[in-house]
Amino acid sequence: MKIIPAQEFEMKRESDYGTPEQNAAVKEIIQAVRREGDAALLRYTEQHDKIKLIAGSLRVQESELQAAYDQVEPSFVNAIRAAAERIRSYHQRQKRNSWMDLQPDGSILGQIIRPLQRVGVYVPGGKAAYPSSVLMNVIPAQVAGVPEIVMVTPPATGGTEGINPYILVAAAEAGVTEMYRVGGAQAIAALAYGTDSIAPVDKICGPGNIYVALAKREVYGAVNIDSIAGPSEIVVLADDTAEPSYVAADLLSQAEHDEMASAVLVTPSRQLAEAVAVEVERQLELLPRRDIARASIDSYGAAVVTASLDEAISIVNRLAPEHLEIMTQDPMEIMGSIENAGAIFLGPYSSEPVGDYFAGPNHIIPTNGTARFSSPVDLDDFIKKSSMIYYSKEALLRDGETIMELARREGFEGHARAIAIRLEQEQASQTGGNDHEL
Amino acid sequence: MKIIPAQEFEMKRESDYGTPEQNAAVKEIIQAVRREGDAALLRYTEQHDKIKLIAGSLRVQESELQAAYDQVEPSFVNAIRAAAERIRSYHQRQKRNSWMDLQPDGSILGQIIRPLQRVGVYVPGGKAAYPSSVLMNVIPAQVAGVPEIVMVTPPATGGTEGINPYILVAAAEAGVTEMYRVGGAQAIAALAYGTDSIAPVDKICGPGNIYVALAKREVYGAVNIDSIAGPSEIVVLADDTAEPSYVAADLLSQAEHDEMASAVLVTPSRQLAEAVAVEVERQLELLPRRDIARASIDSYGAAVVTASLDEAISIVNRLAPEHLEIMTQDPMEIMGSIENAGAIFLGPYSSEPVGDYFAGPNHIIPTNGTARFSSPVDLDDFIKKSSMIYYSKEALLRDGETIMELARREGFEGHARAIAIRLEQEQASQTGGNDHEL
Numbered sequence: 009m010k011i012i013p014a015q016e017f018e019m020k021r022e023s024d025y026g027t028p029e030q031n032a033a034v035k036e037i038i039q040a041v042r043r044e045g046d047a048a049l050l051r052y053t054e055q056h057d058k059i060k061l062i063a064g065s066l067r068v069q070e071s072e073l074q075a076a077y078d079q080v081e082p083s084f085v086n087a088i089r090a091a092a093e094r095i096r097s098y099h100q101r102q103k104r105n106s107w108m109d110l111q112p113d114g115s116i117l118g119q120i121i122r123p124l125q126r127v128g129v130y131v132p133g134g135k136a137a138y139p140s141s142v143l144m145n146v147i148p149a150q151v152a153g154v155p156e157i158v159m160v161t162p163p164a165t166g167g168t169e170g171i172n173p174y175i176l177v178a179a180a181e182a183g184v185t186e187m188y189r190v191g192g193a194q195a196i197a198a199l200a201y202g203t204d205s206i207a208p209v210d211k212i213c214g215p216g217n218i219y220v221a222l223a224k225r226e227v228y229g230a231v232n233i234d235s236i237a238g239p240s241e242i243v244v245l246a247d248d249t250a251e252p253s254y255v256a257a258d259l260l261s262q263a264e265h266d267e268m269a270s271a272v273l274v275t276p277s278r279q280l281a282e283a284v285a286v287e288v289e290r291q292l293e294l295l296p297r298r299d300i301a302r303a304s305i306d307s308y309g310a311a312v313v314t315a316s317l318d319e320a321i322s323i324v325n326r327l328a329p330e331h332l333e334i335m336t337q338d339p340m341e342i343m344g345s346i347e348n349a350g351a352i353f354l355g356p357y358s359s360e361p362v363g364d365y366f367a368g369p370n371h372i373i374p375t376n377g378t379a380r381f382s383s384p385v386d387l388d389d390f391i392k393k394s395s396m397i398y399y400s401k402e403a404l405l406r407d408g409e410t411i412m413e414l415a416r417r418e419g420f421e422g423h424a425r426a427i428a429i430r431l432e433q434e435q436a437s438q439t440g441g442n443d444h445e446l
Numbered sequence: 447m448k449i450i451p452a453q454e455f456e457m458k459r460e461s462d463y464g465t466p467e468q469n470a471a472v473k474e475i476i477q478a479v480r481r482e483g484d485a486a487l488l489r490y491t492e493q494h495d496k497i498k499l500i501a502g503s504l505r506v507q508e509s510e511l512q513a514a515y516d517q518v519e520p521s522f523v524n525a526i527r528a529a530a531e532r533i534r535s536y537h538q539r540q541k542r543n544s545w546m547d548l549q550p551d552g553s554i555l556g557q558i559i560r561p562l563q564r565v566g567v568y569v570p571g572g573k574a575a576y577p578s579s580v581l582m583n584v585i586p587a588q589v590a591g592v593p594e595i596v597m598v599t600p601p602a603t604g605g606t607e608g609i610n611p612y613i614l615v616a617a618a619e620a621g622v623t624e625m626y627r628v629g630g631a632q633a634i635a636a637l638a639y640g641t642d643s644i645a646p647v648d649k650i651c652g653p654g655n656i657y658v659a660l661a662k663r664e665v666y667g668a669v670n671i672d673s674i675a676g677p678s679e680i681v682v683l684a685d686d687t688a689e690p691s692y693v694a695a696d697l698l699s700q701a702e703h704d705e706m707a708s709a710v711l712v713t714p715s716r717q718l719a720e721a722v723a724v725e726v727e728r729q730l731e732l733l734p735r736r737d738i739a740r741a742s743i744d745s746y747g748a749a750v751v752t753a754s755l756d757e758a759i760s761i762v763n764r765l766a767p768e769h770l771e772i773m774t775q776d777p778m779e780i781m782g783s784i785e786n787a788g789a790i791f792l793g794p795y796s797s798e799p800v801g802d803y804f805a806g807p808n809h810i811i812p813t814n815g816t817a818r819f820s821s822p823v824d825l826d827d828f829i830k831k832s833s834m835i836y837y838s839k840e841a842l843l844r845d846g847e848t849i850m851e852l853a854r855r856e857g858f859e860g861h862a863r864a865i866a867i868r869l870e871q872e873q874a875s876q877t878g879g880n881d882h883e884l
Contacts, residue, residue, distance in 0.1 A: 023667070084851065087848045087852050090845075091848070101545065101547065109536075109539065116792075117536055117805060117807060119539070119540065119807075119824075120790070122785065135857065139856070140856065210818050211819050229814075231819065232816075232820060253871075257860070257867045260860045260864070261863070261864040264858060264859070264860035294863075295860050296857075297857075297858075297859065297860060339836075343558075343834070346832070347560065347563065348830070349832050350833070351832065351833045351834070351835065352558070352832055352835070353835050354834070354835065354836040355836055357837045357839050357842040357868060360861075360864070361849055361858075361862070361864050361865055362842065362849060363835050364861060365852040365861075366849045367553075368555050369557075369833035370833065376667075378667075380563075380648050380830070381562055381669065381670035382670060383830050383831035384833050386831065391821075392817065392818070392819055392820060392821050393821035393822065394784070394787050394788060394789065394790055394817070394821075395788070395789045395790070395807035396781070396790045396807075397790070397792065397800065397805045398777075399791075399793070399795045399800050399805060401795050403795070404800065407528075407800070407804055410529070410804065411800060411803050411804045413521060413522065413525045414529060414577070414578060414803040414804065415803060417577065417612060418576045418577070418578065419573065419734075419735075420702060420703075420735075420799075421702070421733060421734045421735065422695070422698045422699045422701070422739060423699040423702070423798075423803075424799070425695055425698075425699070425729070425732075426692075426695040426698070426699040426798070427799055429692060430692060430794070430797065
């Protein structure tokens with residue numbers, strides 16, 4: 009891993025918007041699904057997944073779910089349950105209530121918070137099928153109270169209609185209410201616009217390949233989507249109290265994700281930087297995914313040496329990393345100076361995989377520096393808010409003239425008259441009322 | 447206004463993604479600003495706004511702000527202050543705190559909530575310069591604690607560098623900290639990428655013409671943006687207890703916005719529908735903006751007659767309108783059945799302009815049916831969240847094996863090893879420790 013001084017460091021980051029051909033293919037698939045519905049889903053599944061499904065067989069049956077539970081190890085079920093419980097418990101802390109403010113004038117102002125009605129979660133197939141990612145996408149929706157949570161995932165390539173049993177078990181434990189064996193851009197189109205088998209959803213979440221990502225961008229507006237993640241990133245902020253072998257292991261756990269993942273150490277200690285670089289080399293050779301990790305470390309990895317801890321902090325804030333580990337003398341004190349980071353891991357035992365799998369906070373976190381203005385997935389992603397105004401007669405009589413002045417200043421006489429017609433009527437009825445009383 | 451039965455009604459909605467020429471022009475402007483900075487801002491301002499600014503004069507000076515206060519009526523300043531106070535007070539209710547959960551095992555999990563650092567607000571010039579819109583964009587950012595709030599707005603066309611004094615006063619009252627006389631796509635580019643005069647922001651808000659909207663879409667990713675609004679909409683849900691002249695006035699206050707605004711009455715009462723249609727005709731003729739309102743009512747307006755109040759409610763939920771007024775016998779009871787609506791106005795005195803200008807909730811509300819999955823602007827739009835994990839040694843020793851099982855199941859041996867190296871070290875040091883004690 010290269011050791012470089014702070015002033016020479018710039019973080020390399022990649023975004024993939026697809027080739028024109030990929031974009032065109034995705035548009036065509038979406039149009040076909042909108043036009044032909046299920047028939048298009050079956051045709052693309054045969055084309056891309058090499059599986060000929062019969063009509064009416066898209067939905068995963070209860071019996072298949074039972075079979076999946078029989079196939080996986082009991083220790084896996086226990087591990088998923090333990091993780092799900094912790095994730096659920098963390099996200100429950102984010103629950104928010106609707107509220108109302110009763111005013112002395114009899115008016116009521118409020119904010120109503122409701123779960124989305126129906127959410128779709130895309131789960132990749134094949135090697136990228138990660139049970140932990142199912143938990144992280146589904147549990148916040150379930151805790152938010154979304155009544156209908158739909159999973160779509162491609163059937164295993166090569167002749168079987170089956171779905172990875174670990175995915176099915178994770179989905180059931182997380183609280184998915186419907187599952188369909190369909191993947192790719194066609195699955196996204198089905199979630200957005202609906203077919204005979206799959207009713208449309210309000211929001212689509214979950215990672216996927218470039219076709220899935222482009223399809224999500226394309227249907228955005230008709231439905232909501234989560235953000236589209238770039239390659240995963242870790243920045244470790246450490247001083248000479250850090251254990252080099254821990255730092256190296258954590259950097260490598262990010263680097264093994266993919267060739268474009270980035271793993272960066274930022275430290276005022278050249279000695280630590282050198283020790284970590286040695287450890288990275290040593291540990292790298294022992295990893296099964298060493299080719300991927302090597303490519304990532306060579307292209308996107310660095311040990312950045314700063315003049316001071318303050319400079320290290322300011323670099324972290326500029327990078328706004330997805331994951332930040334702080335391994336220093338007093339990590340809590342440094343945390344107060346961190347402006348921009350998606351998830352912050354403090355101290356020697358808070359290795360990033362603790363958060364990837366188990367601790368409770370979501371592992372879907374803003375990448376590519378977007379932690380400057382966005383946030384990890386949480387309950388807020390699965391609710392909608394309505395504001396509520398009940399204005400009393402007293403309040404309108406008091407404020408009407410002011411509202412009319414503001415409306416007329418903007419040239420909206422019609423707005424002013426909607427107030428005026430009420431004020432006039434009230435004056436008339438008050439006069440009328442007085443007449444009556446005479 | 448046409449009266450139609452429920453089964454024949456479909457809401458017409460428009461989205462504008464610009465012509466290929468407009469998209470190309472916007473891309474060119476953004477590239478020029480990135481390349482040339484202030485020079486490009488001055489050039490485009492001369493081209494589009496016909497104003498030759500000198501270098502260094504983009505920023506609005508304190509003396510101009512003072513002059514603006516001298517120009518506007520004191521009653522306007524008072525009205526803006528009263529509105530700002532109510533809007534501020536409503537948004538303050540949305541404040542959220544960071545939190546931490548201390549676990550019995552010594553671990554700490556938390557969520558840190560911070561304001562964005564720097565926000566840009568676009569304010570249109572000319573006839574579309576609305577002081578109320580300045581308040582609604584700026585106050586939530588200010589209440590959220592955003593330290594730097596930057597307004598950009600085009601200088602008045604035709605030779606003067608001046609900016610509408612009502613806009614300047616509204617901006618100052620709302621809490622803008624910097625103001626620049628630049629508009630169009632070039633202003634958006636400057637906010638996103640920065641120039642010598644204007645430092646880049648984290649998020650860009652505010653309405654604008656099609657070039658501004660396309661530029662916001664284009665820079666999204668480099669910065670965050672608010673949603674891009676479609677034409678404004680009102681749905682009035684009413685029964686025969688509603689006052690037809692109020693309903694008509696409220697429909698027209700929406701219709702006068704622009705030709706594509708939509709104003710729809712949904713009611714089980716044919717009698718009300720007919721009375722409202724008559725009132726709309728009567729009031730329409732008296733409006734200064736009657737040509738616009740007429741076009742809107744003819745193309746997008748309707749009085750929809752349903753078989754029952756329940757059917758009316760279900761139509762509202764399907765439409766997910768930006769603004770919903772409920773004028774029925776018991777509006778609070780109906781509110782509980784409303785799933786999808788951006789802002790809900792209850793009872794005869796809660797005319798939409800009350801919320802547009804004064805009541806307190808934000809008037810920037812999801813259009814085009816997106817209230818199904820999105821929400822009015824509020825404090826959440828101006829914060830970022832970080833999750834925080836401090837895992838204790840005890841917790842890692844307890845959970846390490848489970849985390850490793852989940853990581854290995856996904857093929858991430860490097861993740862497992864980041865845990866394993868810590869468990870091994872602890873075991874070694876415990877053995878070492880025990881040796882010492884012997």
